[in-house]
Amino acid sequence: MKFSKVPEATIRRLSAYVHHLELLEEKGEVVVSSASLAEACGVNAAQVRKDLAYFGEFGIRGVGYYIKDLADNIKAILGLNRQWRLAIIGIGNLGASLLFYKDFFKKNYKIVAAFDVDPTGVVGRVSERIGKPVEILHPDQLKEVAKDRRIDIAIIATPASEAQKVADLIAQTTIKGILNFTPAQIQMPKGFAVKNYFFTAVLDNVAYLLRWKMR
Amino acid sequence: MKFSKVPEATIRRLSAYVHHLELLEEKGEVVVSSASLAEACGVNAAQVRKDLAYFGEFGIRGVGYYIKDLADNIKAILGLNRQWRLAIIGIGNLGASLLFYKDFFKKNYKIVAAFDVDPTGVVGRVSERIGKPVEILHPDQLKEVAKDRRIDIAIIATPASEAQKVADLIAQTTIKGILNFTPAQIQMPKGFAVKNYFFTAVLDNVAYLLRWKMR
DNA sequence: GGATGTGAAGTCGTTCACAGCT
DNA sequence: AGCTGTGAACGACTTCACATCC
Numbered sequence: 001m002k003f004s005k006v007p008e009a010t011i012r013r014l015s016a017y018v019h020h021l022e023l024l025e026e027k028g029e030v031v032v033s034s035a036s037l038a039e040a041c042g043v044n045a046a047q048v049r050k051d052l053a054y055f056g057e058f059g060i061r062g063v064g065y066y067i068k069d070l071a072d073n074i075k076a077i078l079g080l081n082r083q084w085r086l087a088i089i090g091i092g093n094l095g096a097s098l099l100f101y102k103d104f105f106k107k108n109y110k111i112v113a114a115f116d117v118d119p120t121g122v123v124g125r126v127s128e129r130i131g132k133p134v135e136i137l138h139p140d141q142l143k144e145v146a147k148d149r150r151i152d153i154a155i156i157a158t159p160a161s162e163a164q165k166v167a168d169l170i171a172q173t174t175i176k177g178i179l180n181f182t183p184a185q186i187q188m189p190k191g192f193a194v195k196n197y198f199f200t201a202v203l204d205n206v207a208y209l210l211r212w213k214m215r
Numbered sequence: 216m217k218f219s220k221v222p223e224a225t226i227r228r229l230s231a232y233v234h235h236l237e238l239l240e241e242k243g244e245v246v247v248s249s250a251s252l253a254e255a256c257g258v259n260a261a262q263v264r265k266d267l268a269y270f271g272e273f274g275i276r277g278v279g280y281y282i283k284d285l286a287d288n289i290k291a292i293l294g295l296n297r298q299w300r301l302a303i304i305g306i307g308n309l310g311a312s313l314l315f316y317k318d319f320f321k322k323n324y325k326i327v328a329a330f331d332v333d334p335t336g337v338v339g340r341v342s343e344r345i346g347k348p349v350e351i352l353h354p355d356q357l358k359e360v361a362k363d364r365r366i367d368i369a370i371i372a373t374p375a376s377e378a379q380k381v382a383d384l385i386a387q388t389t390i391k392g393i394l395n396f397t398p399a400q401i402q403m404p405k406g407f408a409v410k411n412y413f414f415t416a417v418l419d420n421v422a423y424l425l426r427w428k429m430r
Numbered sequence: 431g432g433a434t435g436t437g438a439a440g441t442c443g444t445t446c447a448c449a450g451c452t
Numbered sequence: 453a454g455c456t457g458t459g460a461a462c463g464a465c466t467t468c469a470c471a472t473c474c
Contacts, residue, residue, distance in 0.1 A: 222465060224466095225465090260467095265465090265466075275474060
């Protein structure tokens, strides 16, 4: 274990490894080699071993990796051995769909609050679709609610024009992690974990590939 | 213009540049320097110039870049000067929310078809929310519909367990681009543009940062 | 003067190749 | 013998620094 600077790409791949290990576990497999895990995740075998080497030695030479053991270890590395409490800010179509995203439960994420400037907007329809409706609060309440409900991570799903305002609100709370779904680049003080995740950028990438590489 | 191998990260940044250039245009700005564009997008100024240099010379030394001109050029590079026709496959919460994602219109993407094995599922509620309901078709119809409606890109928003089946269906159509929203790694023959975009992987990244870098 | 465009340098991430265990 | 763990080689991306041009 060196634990120097871990590439961000490594973390992304660890997520993928966990997903595949869980599939193998369901199938009743017991051990897996770096080569086969690599193939399933579309990467190089040495890459798999290097990624793991940042955090320790999890395999057995001449054998491979015990699947359950490795999965547990990676989950611990990613912090998926505890529950992370999420707030969704901006309950439009995207925010609303996150409220109903079932796989959160598997992944140790739990939505504990939802915020929107217009609590009467999509909410009515949202409420229709779930037994116990999620209460939509006004962003003004963010600070106190963040503390009360111990929110760890805020997901910004507002229009881009509102993203910085929301970020400024978050900066005043105990929340330290942000997943920004808008195309806006947000500015935060040091000490915050911010990741952007704007999906039309990826779509643009597909369009670009189609535009040039092929046809 | 060298047009050798363009890093994927460059393409992602070009998307961000366009977004910011459009904001500047709305504000009535006329020229922008690489330094100021860089700051707004959270990158280095030399990076901006290098990114653009892959495709040509768009600036004027001693002056900067004409905003509208640069925006148009980047859009042409990304293929956003034409309309891309999308299909969404899997109309769960995520797929349904994409159906209503308004910004598609701005970005030259148009949803021309929606598929789900259960056309009676979310659809009823989906139909309630839009004047002219989107017709949800069965994936069996993919091949003929892809041709009729000239679908360019398929967005896979099914459960992960179905992703490969859907990919196999797509492989038999005229569709050449895929945006995969599931955590499953899909296998395609050569010549397809496939991008994965699974958002809990990014959330895992935030959790990891919180787990280690801070606290 | 001032900002772009770009070779060169530097940094970071990936792949190779083999030593080291089991 | 087989597969992991890892230094070293490689390749890719980013940043620097300055020549170039408006």
